[in-house]
Every structure is written in C-alpha cells, then in structure tokens.
Amino acid sequence: MESIYWPSFFFFLFSGLACAFAVAVLLSSNIVRMAFYLVLSLGATAGLMFLAGAEFVGAMQLLIYVGGTLVLLIFGVMLTSQERFVVMKTWAGDWVKAFLAGGALLFILAYAAFSIPEWRGIERAEADAVEAQPSVTPIAMGLLGARTDDPDGSGYLLPFEIVSVHLLVVLIGAAYLARAKRSRSSLEKL
Amino acid sequence: MLSIPFANLLTEPVGVAHYVTVGAILFICGALCMATKRNALGVLMGIELVLNGANLNFVAFGSRYLRDDANSLGLDGQLMALFVIVLAAAEAAVALAIALNFYNNHDSIDVDRADQLRG
Numbered sequence: 001m002e003s004i005y006w007p008s009f010f011f012f013l014f015s016g017l018a019c020a021f022a023v024a025v026l027l028s029s030n031i032v033r034m035a036f037y038l039v040l041s042l043g044a045t046a047g048l049m050f051l052a053g054a055e056f057v058g059a060m061q062l063l064i065y066v067g068g069t070l071v072l073l074i075f076g077v078m079l080t081s082q083e084r085f086v087v088m089k090t091w092a093g094d095w096v097k098a099f100l101a102g103g104a105l106l107f108i109l110a111y112a113a114f115s116i117p118e119w120r121g122i123e124r125a126e127a128d129a130v131e132a133q134p135s136v137t138p139i140a141m142g143l144l145g146a147r148t149d150d151p152d153g154s155g156y157l158l159p160f161e162i163v164s165v166h167l168l169v170v171l172i173g174a175a176y177l178a179r180a181k182r183s184r185s186s187l188e189k190l
Numbered sequence: 191m192l193s194i195p196f197a198n199l200l201t202e203p204v205g206v207a208h209y210v211t212v213g214a215i216l217f218i219c220g221a222l223c224m225a226t227k228r229n230a231l232g233v234l235m236g237i238e239l240v241l242n243g244a245n246l247n248f249v250a251f252g253s254r255y256l257r258d259d260a261n262s263l264g265l266d267g268q269l270m271a272l273f274v275i276v277l278a279a280a281e282a283a284v285a286l287a288i289a290l291n292f293y294n295n296h297d298s299i300d301v302d303r304a305d306q307l308r309g
Contacts, residue, residue, distance in 0.1 A: 004200050007255075011204045015212040022219035022239055031229050038235050045216070045242055049271075052209065052253035057271045061245070064275050069238065069282045076231050076286045080299045088300065090226045098226050102218045109214035113207040118257055121205025130254055138265050139272070149265050156269050163276050170280040177287035 005124060011051055017044035029089050031081065035074050042066050056136045206257050209250030216243030230289045230299050234282065241278045245271045 021041035028034050042065050049058035113119060121127075138149045145155030216239050223236025250256055252267020263270075293299050 005203060008200055008202065008204050011208065012199070015208070019212060019215045019219075022216050025235060025239065026219045026223050026226075031231055034232060034235055038238060041216070041239070042242055045246055048209070048212065048246060049249050051255075052249050053255050054249045054253065054268045054271070057245075057249055057268050057275075060272060060275055064279055065238075065242070069279050072282055072286055073231060073234060073238070076234070076289060079290060080231065080293045085229060085299045088228045088232075090228065094226045098222045102222045105221075106214055106218050109218075110211045113210040113214070116207065119205050119207040119210070121203050121208070122255075122257060124201075124203055127203040127255055133254075135265070135268060139268060142265055142269055143272075147265070153264070153266065159273060163273055167276060167280050170284055174283040174287040177284070178290050 007051055007127075011048065014044045014047035014051065017041070018048065030087050031077050032086060035070070035077050038073070039066055039070050042070065053132070054135060056139050203255065206250050206253075209253075209256065210247055213243040213246040213250070216240075216246065228300050228302055230292065230301050230304075231286075233301060234285050234289065237285070238278065238282065241274055241281075245274050248274065 018041050021037045021044065024037040025034050025041060028037060043062065046058045046061040046066070049055075049061055138147070141148045142153075143156050143160045145157030147153040147155055220236040220239030220241075220243060223239060224233050225236075227233050227236060248263070248267045248271040250267075252263040252265065252271075254262060256262075289299065292304060296303055
C-alpha cells in the first residue's frame with residue numbers, strides 16, 4: 001500500500017468543498033444563505049488554484065473575487081432583501097428540466113475529460129520532480145509585454161491597458177446607473 | 191495499474207481531467223442557477239459560479255503539475271484567469287447597478303416581473 005499523496009488529498013478536500021457549496025447555492029432558495037455559500041465555494045476554488053501552482057491567481061481570487069465582488073453582491077442583497085424577496089421558491093417543473101439538462105451536460109463533460117489519456121495526470125515521481133517556480137514575476141512581466149518564461153510568447157500589454165480602461169469606464173457607468181435619482185420637487189426647490 | 195477505477199486516487203497525483211470535472215460541476219451549478227433562480231441577484235451569483243468554473247479550467251490547463259509541460263498553456267492560462275477575474279468584477283458592478291435600478295423602478299427583484307419589453 002502506497003502512502004497517501006497529500007496534494008491529491010487536499011485536491012479532493014477543496015474540490016469537495018467547492019462542489020458541495022456550489023450545489024448548496026443552487027439548491028438554497030434563501031438569497032442570504034446563497035451569498036454565504038458562494039463565498040465558501042469561491043474560497044475553496046482559490047485553494048484549488050494554489051494546489052495547481054497558480055499562487056498569484058489564487059491570491060487574486062481571494063482578494064478580488066471573495067473580498068471585492070462578493071462583498072458587492074452582499075451589499076446588493078442587503079439593499080433589496082425585503083421580507084418577500086428573501087426566500088423565492090423555484091417552480092418544481094423548472095427543477096426537473098434543469099436537472100435533466102445539467103446532468104446530461106455534466107456526464108458528457110466528465111466523460112470527455114477522462115477519455116483523454118494525457119489529462120489523467122502524471123506519475124508521482126514526475127510530479128515530485130517538478131520544481132516550484134514563483135509565478136508573480138513572470139505574470140507581472142507578461143502583463144507589461146515582456147515574457148520571461150517563453151521568449152516566443154506574446155506579451156499582454158495591450159489587453160492589460162484595454163482591461164484597465166474598461167474597468168474605469170464600467171465603474172463610472174455603474175456609479176451613473178446606480179446614482180440616487182433627484183426627484184422633480186427637490187429640483188424645483190433649488 | 192489497478193483494474194478498479196478511482197482506486198489509486200489518493201496515492202497518485204491528480205490530472206487536468208479532475209480539475210476540468212470540478213470546473214464542469216461549478217459551471218453547471220452556475221448555469222442552472224441562472225436558469226432557475228427568480229431573484230435577480232441569484233442569477234448574478236450563477237454568473238459568478240460560471241466564470242469561476244471557467245477560471246479553474248484556465249488555471250488547470252496552464253499548470254505544470256497536472257500534465258506534461260509540452261502541451262500545457264503555461265503562463266497564458268494564469269494571465270487569462272486574471273483577465274477573467276477583472277472582467278467578472280466589472281460585470282458584477284454593472285449588473286448590480288442594473289438590478290438596483292430595476293428594484294427602485296419596479297419595487298421588486300423578481301426577474302419574472304421584468305417583462306416590459308414584450309411589446
């Protein structure tokens with residue numbers, strides 16, 4: 001009996017948490033609980049990213065997704081959670097159709113993934129031989145247009161600039177959309 | 191090699207296929223969330239789950255621990271995952287603003303009530 005390979009153990013721990021809480025998000029009809037389960041599911045996914053060697057992406061997942069985007073969503077929940085909107089049940093017929101379609105899709109995707117031999121994982125000795133490389137510097141250089149890991153690869157300076165301007169535009173647009181409307185009477189008083 | 195599938199799950203390293211399966215489960219939960227939830231914020235949460243599943247696939251295909259180096263996406267996978275995270279943040283901000291506007295105008299957050307454009 002071989003000893004347990006601990007990265008695999010933690011993979012199954014985190015993936016079990018991520019999938020269980022994702023299913024809990026789907027099955028829960030209480031919006032507040034859904035938000036909480038979503039936080040836990042995304043946090044467990046960050047653990048999976050750390051296990052795959054993408055520590056910078058995992059940290060950004062925790063900082064931006066769990067710390068930023070989900071807090072935004074929870075603010076939305078708090079602003080709209082009147083009594084009658086906290087629990088909204090889904091019709092039973094929708095559940096049946098959804099589970100039929102979802103189950104079929106999941107079966108096809110999982111079957112396709114495991115039918116490719118190269119995707120089933122590498123040997124244990126091979127995995128032990130992989131040297132851990134910090135990914136922060138190559139990612140930063142890649143975003144600035146200079147690839148240190150792959151001389152032939154293309155940099156990402158233009159997409160980086162586009163995405164930063166896009167984020168600025170989107171935040172201004174969101175602030176404009178969500179601003180408090182000044183009513184006509186208060187305008188007339190001015 | 192054991193004849194029983196999944197018998198050596200804990201003693202062997204996992205591969206891309208395991209990550210892709212987890213990503214598929216997250217994706218399907220998110221897609222079903224989008225389809226079945228009646229609360230607009232629940233639909234938003236479904237979108238977050240879908241993007242997260244896609245992100246996990248990008249990271250898995252770029253990882254050096256899961257498959258041979260020659261065919262892996264390398265750093266491109268991680269860079270794409272970062273772009274997805276940023277775009278998800280932008281999308282959540284706009285969608286939340288739209289949902290709040292809808293709530294202010296209709297006094298409801300039920301997506302089934304948003305049928306004005308039926309004509």
